[in-house]
């Protein structure tokens with residue numbers, strides 16, 4: 043609530059032009075000097091308390107921000123001090139001494155403060171004690187200079203000048219100086235808008251502390267009799283120190299000191315029987331000790347609060363970053379598993395649990411749950427090579443390939459890293475699922491060998507038969523047979539090359555869709571296939587029921603049916619009982635046409651059902667049946683997708699596979715963006 047005006051006021055104060063601040067300090071210096079000079083020791087005509095020393099010091103500290111401001115502060119203080127001391131009756135030698143002593147002492151104190159307390163403030167007990175030390179050193183130098191000047195003017199004994207100077211200046215610098223520095227910090231903190239330290243007490247307690255202090259000080263130090271009971275003021279300083287923020291506690295100490303000084307100088311209270319000068323100094327030291335008590339207590343309480351707040355904040359930040367880290371790790375595509383030094387689980391993310399199974403307490407059981415672990419060579423993983431065990435012994439494992447064969451037969455290929463944690467705190471095992479990579483590598487390898495075989499074999503055949511043809515005595519019948527074989531080998535090569543071409547083009551090629559006569563196309567393919575198979579191959583019974591409309595690119599559609607019927611023949615029965623059905627139906631959900639090709643052949647193993655459409659993939663059970671590249675179904679999928687459709691496969695109960703493709707029944711079913719080719723082609727023709 044008061045944050046608003048507090049911040050505004052602090053902002054205005056820090057924004058004051060520097061000449062205003064200089065003028066303010068000059069006025070304050072004059073006022074405090076006049077005040078000090080009104081309380082003087084009769085014997086020496088020297089001041090008893092000297093708050094001006096602190097104002098002088100604070101002015102110079104403020105001036106530290108620029109060389110120009112420092113010079114102005116130091117020079118402007120000279121006439122102010124000289125005028126006040128001259129007017130209030132000091133001799134000229136002493137005036138010179140006071141001015142010189144004060145200036146030198148201020149410079150030393152300001153520079154020492156900047157050197158020893160780089161943040162130039164009083165934040166903790168250490169800073170307060172450092173300021174006290176600085177004040178002692180600086181004021182000793184100042185005092186010596188005054189003693190010198192006084193001696194030149196034929197003044198009093200050096201001790202009677204030096205000691206009072208040191209006491210009142212050092213006390214003033216430490217007490218008022220620290221309050222000033224705390225105030226300055228509070229102003230700049232508020233002005234910058236950062237949250238100011240919160241008060242530990244309610245306003246009522248402030249009032250109560252003030253009330254009790256005034257009552258105690260008045261009764262103790264304003265009494266007619268000289269009862270030595272000044273100590274009863276101490277608890278109120280402890281109260282203030284423990285409960286108030288340091289600035290308020292210091293202000294409280296200073297105000298109580300003011301009351302004390304007032305009564306003592308007026309000749310009342312516990313010190314009234316001492317002579318004037320002694321009474322004042324005893325009172326001043328009492329006041330300083332009481333002030334320091336509240337200041338030190340309050341500063342340590344403030345620091346404690348700062349530390350606790352910092353601790354809470356650090357704790358919250360640590361919790362937040364731990365939560366973030368857990369979230370990131372739990373969403374990672376890698377499996378992460380952390381074990382304690384005894385091999386017990388500390389953390390396991392979702393992926394790790396999915397591949398390895400949830401990890402329970404038994405050490406080293408992690409690789410042995412519901413699956414067999416083998417290395418890439420197919421050898422079982424020995425305990426000595428187990429990555430987690432090794433990591434717990436301080437050995438790093440990098441990219442170890444392990445195959446996990448689960449009891450249901452499916453295999454997960456993992457790449458495993460295991461790293462010991464620092465200070466033998468356990469180990470981290472990171473697993474990456476490389477099944478897809480491994481499958482792809484395997485498929486690619488098979489594809490390469492098929493391509494090599496299908497291109498190399500015909501060439502060898504060519505060479506052999508060409509050599510034979512060179513023989514002029516070769517019978518005509520033999521000649522014709524070898525030419526026929528050469529043609530077959532060439533056809534095989536051409537098929538392979540065409541397949542590769544179609545595969546690479548099926549994605550990019552533009553569609554030229556039209557209404558197709560499906561039955562005509564399918565029967566054409568069947569006729570060709572049957573003719574090619576020759577007479578010695580057992581019969582296959584075909585069923586064609588294709589009455590639904592299809593709107594597609596004719597060449598692609600041909601390729602699609604050709605591949606599927608080709609596969610049905612390749613992987614179909616060979617004992618004369620093979621049956622192949624090509625049928626269409628209406629997909630009620632989309633209005634598109636479904637075309638299915640079904641056989642009663644070897645079918646597809648469950649684990650391969652999803653993969654047969656991947657590039658180069660071939661199922662194990664078909665490898666011995668027919669040669670192939672693993673590209674036919676990948677081409678079919680590209681064709682289906684380019685028509686906005688899809689392809690799927692299921693095994694037929696009783697044996698065989700059924701492939702189903704969804705294709706457009708009319709132009710409306712084409713995917714958005716497919717060019718209406720007729721119009722496009724026309725527009726490409728140059729207009730002349």
Ligand code: ADP
Pocket residue numbers: 605609610613614641643644645646654659660661662663664665669670671672673674675676698699
């Ligand atoms: P290719 O026939 O050249 O191997 P495809 O991409 O046409 O390649 O087929 C991929 C794999 O799918 C084949 O290797 C085979 O294992 C399996 N497959 C395809 N069609 C059939 C089918 N009708 N019956 C059984 N398996 C099939």
